Amino acid sequence: MTTAELLPYIASVFNDMPFNKLLGLQVTRFDDALAEVRFEWSPQLVGNPLQNILHGGVISSVLDVAGGLMAVASALDRVHQIAPEQLQERFGKMSTIDIRTDYLRPGRGQAFTATARVIRAGNKVAVCRMELHNEQGVHIALGTGTYLVG
Numbered sequence: 675m676t677t678a679e680l681l682p683y684i685a686s687v688f689n690d691m692p693f694n695k696l697l698g699l700q701v702t703r704f705d706d707a708l709a710e711v712r713f714e715w716s717p718q719l720v721g722n723p724l725q726n727i728l729h730g731g732v733i734s735s736v737l738d739v740a741g742g743l744m745a746v747a748s749a750l751d752r753v754h755q756i757a758p759e760q761l762q763e764r765f766g767k768m769s770t771i772d773i774r775t776d777y778l779r780p781g782r783g784q785a786f787t788a789t790a791r792v793i794r795a796g797n798k799v800a801v802c803r804m805e806l807h808n809e810q811g812v813h814i815a816l817g818t819g820t821y822l823v824g
Contacts, residue, residue, distance in 0.1 A: 677750050681705060684765075688743055697732065699739060702787075706750070709743040709790040711736060715783060728781025733806055733815045738773050740790035741802040741819035748795035748802075749823040771799065771820040778815055783808025790819075798824030 685701040688694055688711075697719065703710035713719075713736065721729025746765055790804040804817040 677706075680750055681747065684743070684746055688739065693735075694739060697736065697739075699736065701743065704743060704747065706747055707791065709740050709747065711740045711743065711788045712785065714785050721781075725780060726782070728786075728814075730775075730777060730781075733777065733781055734773065734775040734817070736786070736788045737775055737790075737804040737806060737815065737817035738770055738819060740788040741773070741804045741817065742768070742770060742821055744790035744792055744802045744804075745795075745800040745819070745821035745823050748792045748800040767822070769822050771822055773817055773819040775815055775817045778813055781806075781808075781814050783810065783812065783814075785809040786814070793818070795823070798822065 681704050685704045688701050698713040698716060699711050700713065702712045719728055719732045720726055721732070746768065786806060786808055788804060788806045790802045793801045793803050800821045800823045802819045802821065804819060805813065806815045807813055
């Protein structure tokens with residue numbers, strides 16, 4: 675598969691992951707410059723029932739998914755004409771090394787969008803910057819993730 679063919683394939687794999695489905699995540703954009711993941715508010719995602727806001731773990735998890743997706747894209751430049759089975763073997767070893775989440779505002783809203791961009795992509799490690807906004811464009815959280823990609 676070429677890189678152009680791999681991006682939609684990888685997005686579909688992320689969409690089908692059980693944890694991502696549990697959170698209601700949908701990859702809505704994925705290219706070599708940006709990963710975008712969206713989800714709708716759900717009562718199951720509430721962390722503070724008195725304020726009716728997203729759980730901090732949900733916020734951090736969504737940022738991690740977006741960052742991980744972008745980290746995979748950063749590694750595609752080093753993979754040429756690879757079969758999906760080889761891709762699964764190689765990328766199955768990828769993981770989060772570290773993630774920092776800064777909670778800027780309470781997670782209020784009806785729909786949320788997480789975006790990620792690569793800050794640095796090396797042979798073994800990629801660093802990504804992630805943001806979470808609600809449907810009104812309110813900046814809820816930002817994160818920096820370090821991912822093993824080599």
